[in-house]
Amino acid sequence: MKALLLGSIGTLSDTSELQREAFNAAFLRHGLDWSWDRDDYRDMLRASGGQDRIETQAAAEGISVDAAAIHATKSAMFQEMLNQGRADPRPGVMDAIERARADGTKLGFVTTTSRANVDSVLAALDIVPETFDIITSSDDVTHGKPASEVYHLAAERLAVSRADCTVVEDNVGGVRAALDAGMACIAWPNENTADHDFGGVRVAGTNLGDTLYPATADAR
Structure with missing residues (x-):
């Protein structure tokens, strides 16, 4: 990855x-x-x-x-x-971000929502935009997910092969976009998509850091 x-x-x-x-x-x-x-x-x-x-x-x-x-x-x-502070990071996501940065893995926040939504959620979670090597929004694409356009764009801007990218998505449309771009994808459903059919894609456990970096979890 x-x-x-x-x-x-x-x-x-x-x-x-x-x-x-x-x-x-x-x-x-x-x-x-x-x-x-x-x-x-x-x-x-x-x-x-x-x-x-x-x-x-x-x-x-x-x-x-x-x-x-x-x-x-x-x-x-x-x-x-x-x-108003009505948001908290999901379990293990900050650990996963920190581990990826420590390993030299490029990081992307690859959405097709509005830039205002992106900025608000980052501010709510005290995440500085510079944490990511790329951040996308609806401003960057003609077609939002489930179209794969944004993932092609992310790979191009990061100068990384799509085959070397691992995507984490919480909804079926996002998973479809990642797979159609030729990327590996892990589904991490939210509380309202937990019963959706992700088509056999690997599903993350409760803690994203433990799913992505199991050796680190075992060492704790």
């Missing part, structure tokens, strides 16, 4: 429930009586794209909404939640 690529906000902090809360708050702000419960949201997470989920809901109800505006409100509310 020459590059370790953390593929979504959810690989740093399990924010899935915060995001659902932000969606529901945004719906109220826009005068919609929608309320996504946890079971519905779990099913929605089988596909990538928050704005697409809003458009799908509107189509199902036969109404027209400004999905982009609603999603922008949701993102602003989510960022405010992060600014």
